[in-house]
Amino acid sequence: MMRRIRTAVVGALSASIVSSAVAEPAVLRGKDAFGSWQGDTPGTIRLIRPADLPKPGATASAANVSRVVQRPASAVPKVPDGFKIALFAEGLSGPRIIRSAPNGDIFVAETRAGRVRVLRPSGDGSKVESSEVFADRLGHPFGIAFYPSRDPQWVYVASTERVMRFPYRSGDLKASGPMQVVVPDLPAGYGHSTRDIVFTRDDQRMLISVGSAGNVGEALGEPAGGLAAWIKAHPLGAAWGGETDRAGVLAFDPEGQNRSLFASGIRNCVGLAVQPATGAPWCSTNERDGLGDDLVPDYVTRVKEGAFYGWPWYYMGDNPDPRHAGERPDLKGKITVPDVLLQPHSASLGLTFYDADLFPPEYRGDAFAAEHGSWNRSKRTGYKVIRIRLRDGVPTGEYEDFITGFVVNDREVWGRPVGVTVARDGSLLISEDGNGTIWRVSR
Template sequence: MMVPVWLLVASAGAQAEPVLQGEDAYGSWQADKPGTVRLIRPQDLAKPGASRSVSNPARVTARGRMTPLVPEGFKVELLAEGLSDARVLRVAPNGDIFVAETGPGRIRALRLGEGGKLATNDVFASGLTRPFGIAFFPNGDNPQWIYVATASNVVRFPYRTGDLKASAKPDLVVANLAQASGHSTRDIVFTPDSKRMLVSVGSASNVGEGMGSPPGGIEAWSRTQALGASWGYEAGRAAVLSFDPEGKDRKLYATGIRNCVGLAIQPQTGLPWCSTNERDGLGDDLVPDYVTSVKEGAFYGWPWFYIGNNEDPRLSGARPDLKDKVTIPDVLVQPHSASLGMTFYQGTQFPSEYQGDAFAAEHGSWNRSKRTGYKVIRIRMKDGKPTGEYEDFVTGFVVNDSQVWGRPVGIAVAKDGALLISEDTGGTIWRVTH
């Protein structure tokens, strides 16, 4: 049995806050509050089957007058409401906010006015198939294109600073991005030199059901995926893919990532990071979701292993050759939290200790008897490297054991340094300031 451990660290408010470790770090929504710090380490993992796997979906209720909770010294305000399936947020260099309304197949453009209040709300583009990721290209103050990653392809729209409506139909950049069903979210970022386009593609399954097994080790698996060969329906999935900006030169950047929903580039290092949904079905406290830097050529274990060389018992003995090839992710998050969008804080509106930290949106669990997630977390960095700790930053979306009013998805830093958060059940966007 894991032994709970308590440590004391200095929080952003310069007060000593407990760091929850061991069993205490897992907890449930009832223990969530702004400022709570957690540290989940690979050695803290529960055993498969230590608790039974539970289907416990949340029932969404009307928000009413409820608002999120933020740490002392911060303020949260409703920025926009009435959106439909509001998911990824991206901020243009001029400050306009672009929102993917995934279900209706739209991209919206929001412009803020005085005091950070919403001034205009326009449909930039429509008729897309489950749009999710949005990226401006090239990097810098004068992008010429808006790229959108949909469930099956990547398209781009001509863009001039200040455009609130697309001026032309989209060009197809990448076709046949993924096949079959399963995870449909595709995020997209460009490397700092604007030479490579990275696209995340989630798995079509939980642990590769029906996937088959290619011959050879991970190297052969990678070659098979890179060539687009068909060996079951997971070819080219559970990975981060690399292209040039024209959609050519397709390569595998990293593999074995079950569902990298949120992609972001860390400004200090230029490395891509993933906010990842891990697998379900092994009990309340397995497997931790994670937020991690993504190294080129790395393999993160899915579906055969998790969090290092821990073998999934449902695939016992299937790939012993891969056991010592698994990269351990940087920051482990409460299991089944459904970690989605992420961003790095580079604004000046928050206190200086937030500079360079990451934020991630936790959509919330369905495969856990004690509900968790449904919040925004702050991932602590020191000299550009993660400490492994993360902090509950925005909570309050859960009403009771069975009901929630909001599920965070998108997260971005506004031009004025405020933190923007979308949630897709109520169709709202929130603005957090200090």
């Protein structure tokens, strides 16, 4: 009898293991990981490696700009089984980066309107209880950070040309004192305009992302004093001319002093985030256009100080950009390959780490990134929020479709995701600047 019971238990355990294995969706790899919005479904997992990439020009470079339309009355984004999504806020003016204050308020960069707004959630977190303009006439604000992190005394705001800060006490809905300009001269004037901002885990350094001036360094020209002298005098991969201190991440102290180039060769790091478990800074990056539908992958990656990520001379390791072929042989073999390669032209923007308990335990420590959506691809891609899967704090290279449903048809979309943040109650908030809404994902 005992033997029969033991056999039955073993059989049940085996069935449970098989059931668990079947429940995990298959990973789309290589060419199968590429596609368009029609194939996007919450729970779909993708893995793209540098070896999977086509040759430059394998397909023609396409111009396929989406038309943003009013959200259909019945349109609600799609989320995985076990989750629900509901409208949190609407009527906002192009909400872009959103950040959660330690007290639970949600700060929103309304970039086109030149202001930062504060949304106070209701007691159950499901809706907005109050909405106030924290500060306005800020130029083109984007990145928002609280300093120091535990008991913030300042709200920092990064706009295209400068970094500002405002006195802050927990619960302030409006700036309680005058603006101070901390960094007056971020590289600007043309090209990518978003500037995100984070502080390192020890609050000792302020990191600012600055996108490139052009697509692929078209206006570099010859560096003053010649290329050999430039290479000798400057950090690995640093660009010159109109790209000086661009296409990378800059570092300062909290007072805006001790400026340095933290990492280079990152075409447009739109979203910055610090991984809570390790303290490592990460970038959500828009790569270059013009090489075909499936080049060059956007990416989400850890950013290592002093590292060079390839732009504009190489991509995804030692793959030379044909528009700069043979120009920098000294860089070959010195390029850091990004951690997670994404469908090219997805336009990866806001980034956050999930460090709460509302979602299932396997989500804790993973990251979420907002994909604003393609224009340089014949078949539309992006327009979703993805989950970056980590194992023991290390990226596996896989990413998962988490929120989809913003595309209406091949020509029209109603939502373009930009910002992601974890609310104090553990829900995930997502902004989209097509119809000016913020959505809340919960269990």
